[in-house]
Amino acid sequence: xxxxxxxxxxxREVAPGMAVVSMEAPEIxxxxxxxxxVNLGIAGPFLRRPFSVYRVDGESIEVVLKAVxxxxxxxxxMRPGDLVSCLGPLGRGFDLEAGPRSAVLVxxxxxxxxxxxxxxxxxxxGMRVTWVHGARSARELCSxxxxxxxxxxxxxxxxxxAGTAVAAAPDGELVLACGxxxxxxxxxxxxxxxxxxxxxxxxxxxxxxxxCAVPLKAGGYDRACKEGPVYRAAAVDWASxxxxxxYAVTA
Amino acid sequence: MTVDMSVSVGGLRLRGPVLAASxxxxxxxxxxxxxxxxxxxxxxxxxxxxxxxxxPPPRIVETPSGMLxxxxxxxxxxxxxxxxxxxxxxxxxxxxLVNINGESVGEYGELTSRLDxxxxxxxxxxxxxxxxxxxxxxYFGNDPHAAAAVTEAVRKRTRLPVWVKLTxxxxxxxxxxRAVEAAGADALCAVNTFxxxxxxLNAHQPRLSFRTGGLSGPAIRPLAVHLAHQAxxxxxxxxxxxxxxxxxxxxxxxLVAGCTAVQVxxxxxxxxxxxxxxxxxxxxxxxxxxxxSVADLPRYLPRD
Numbered sequence: 001x002x003x004x005x006x007x008x009x010x011x012r013e014v015a016p017g018m019a020v021v022s023m024e025a026p027e028i029x030x031x032x033x034x035x036x037x038v039n040l041g042i043a044g045p046f047l048r049r050p051f052s053v054y055r056v057d058g059e060s061i062e063v064v065l066k067a068v069x070x071x072x073x074x075x076x077x078m079r080p081g082d083l084v085s086c087l088g089p090l091g092r093g094f095d096l097e098a099g100p101r102s103a104v105l106v107x108x109x110x111x112x113x114x115x116x117x118x119x120x121x122x123x124x125x126g127m128r129v130t131w132v133h134g135a136r137s138a139r140e141l142c143s144x145x146x147x148x149x150x151x152x153x154x155x156x157x158x159x160x161x162a163g164t165a166v167a168a169a170p171d172g173e174l175v176l177a178c179g180x181x182x183x184x185x186x187x188x189x190x191x192x193x194x195x196x197x198x199x200x201x202x203x204x205x206x207x208x209x210x211x212c213a214v215p216l217k218a219g220g221y222d223r224a225c226k227e228g229p230v231y232r233a234a235a236v237d238w239a240s241x242x243x244x245x246x247y248a249v250t251a
Numbered sequence: 252m253t254v255d256m257s258v259s260v261g262g263l264r265l266r267g268p269v270l271a272a273s274x275x276x277x278x279x280x281x282x283x284x285x286x287x288x289x290x291x292x293x294x295x296x297x298x299x300x301x302x303x304x305x306x307p308p309p310r311i312v313e314t315p316s317g318m319l320x321x322x323x324x325x326x327x328x329x330x331x332x333x334x335x336x337x338x339x340x341x342x343x344x345x346x347x348l349v350n351i352n353g354e355s356v357g358e359y360g361e362l363t364s365r366l367d368x369x370x371x372x373x374x375x376x377x378x379x380x381x382x383x384x385x386x387x388x389x390y391f392g393n394d395p396h397a398a399a400a401v402t403e404a405v406r407k408r409t410r411l412p413v414w415v416k417l418t419x420x421x422x423x424x425x426x427x428x429r430a431v432e433a434a435g436a437d438a439l440c441a442v443n444t445f446x447x448x449x450x451x452l453n454a455h456q457p458r459l460s461f462r463t464g465g466l467s468g469p470a471i472r473p474l475a476v477h478l479a480h481q482a483x484x485x486x487x488x489x490x491x492x493x494x495x496x497x498x499x500x501x502x503x504x505x506l507v508a509g510c511t512a513v514q515v516x517x518x519x520x521x522x523x524x525x526x527x528x529x530x531x532x533x534x535x536x537x538x539x540x541x542x543x544s545v546a547d548l549p550r551y552l553p554r555d
Contacts, residue, residue, distance in 0.1 A: 001283045001284065003283075003284055003523055003524065041521065041522070046316055046318060046468055046469075047313050200308060200309075201308070201310070203320070203520050204275075204519065204520040206281065206283045206523070208277040208281065208519070208520075209311070209320070210305065210310070210322045212310075213308045213322075213325070214308070220304050221304060221305055221307075221308075226281070240307055242308055242309055
């Protein structure tokens with residue numbers, strides 16, 4: 001785990017109101033795995049904000065976000081050279097290993113966040129990658145997706161499959177998913193063995209505050225920031241995990 | 252000039268005046284980027300005799316200059332603490348006090364008996380101020396007789412230092428402070444979180460599943476400085492100041508207001524290096540003003 005003052009490198013829009021921010025964080029770029037996150041200290045909000053690492057490019061890492069509150073607005077307004085306090089890599093990611101021949105990546109909205117890294121790792125392990133990305137409408141779809149096959153799904157049918165990303169997805173030997181918790185609950189019904197990255201509120205991001213409790217089917221809670229944010233879909237008690245957070249935190 | 256940063260507080264000699272506050276440091280085993288040299292001591296996450304699951308999510312919510320939490324004292328219970336954590340603490344170069352909780356006076360006593368004499372347990376911080384449990388917790392801290400009864404029950408069962416963490420949710424903290432001092436406390440920690448509430452205007456209901464939570468962070472600092480000061484004026488035993496300390500200047504306010512040491516909690520979530528930064532900042536302030544030790548810092552403490 002590293003704590004760095006990371007200079008912003010660039011910001012690019014990937015959908016109206018949704019942007020990728022890259023920052024120079026060499027130690028994190030060298031060690032992060034798909035599904036892990038960074039906790040960013042931003043002027044304005046009191047607490048840090050967790051973001052899945054979206055992509056790694058040389059010594060830089062990228063995160064993807066929408067302006068939903070003061071923290072994200074501040075981050076989107078930063079210019080190249082501005083410093084952001086970057087703590088990471090944090091949590092347990094998808095932990096991909098060689099074996100499966102195909103991987104299906106299912107993302108809803110900002111759930112694209114961990115997928116470019118997951119696609120890269122899966123392909124490096126010899127898997128054929130199908131990425132299914134869903135949003136409410138065509139204009140809210142992330143413009144970046146990669147894989148041998150890319151399937152889009154929109155709730156209003158304005159592009160690709162008319163319906164949810166879960167309904168649009170084919171079966172695969174390995175299923176990875178990220179998106180709103182209600183979407184992940186649907187993933188759990190269809191693929192109990194899928195690996196899903198949950199969203200929760202987060203305090204410290206390092207395991208000490210117990211704020212990011214994830215209710216488990218087996219009883220009790222564990223920590224999205226430490227044992228998670230990636231879980232076996234069937235392990236989570238979805239009925240007890242809030243499905244609508246008042247503000248979106250994708251970790 | 253070398254500044255002596257050590258302090259004597261409530262039966263312990265600490266190498267520095269900054270401690271990690273309970274609930275913000277876990278059991279000290281997975282704290283990132285820990286700079287031990289700056290740590291005067293640590294108070295472990297609050298524990299009950301038996302394991303507790305804690306409250307359902309959402310457990311935390313950010314508020315202006317702070318946060319509300321309702322974790323509900325999730326913890327593994329005394330046996331697991333003795334087995335898994337105390338042996339590690341025994342080898343550490345700073346003391347670890349255990350924050351102890353109970354639903355009854357008898358339970359506090361039983362937990363103390365269980366932990367007393369376990370290598371690695373350097374003392375006790377009695378939690379009579381947790382706002383996030385249905386039974387016990389803050390109830391004991393609201394009532395001078397109940398607070399004294401819990402303190403006495405613990406005191407009778409150990410010769411280790413006994414500190415009492417006070418709740419701010421009282422009309423006169425001096426009354427509670429004097430009651431637990433008379434019951435045998437070695438030091439007071441002032442204060443725990445304030446009870447607060449935050450409403451989600453989309454769902455039209457509280458943001459926290461527990462409805463209310465404990466408010467921490469700089470939002471409470473001036474309130475906490477005042478209450479720590481009031482507690483210090485009321486008793487002869489030392490007071491550890493806690494509440495919204497983010498920087499060395501904040502810690503120094505508590506010290507000048509009559510505290511002997513401070514605890515830092517929520518700041519660690521924001522800045523994992525907060526404790527070291529605060530320790531170093533206090534030292535720099537003492538050097539700048541020509542004080543040779545923490546004890547030399549002037550105190551504003553007119554006695555009641």
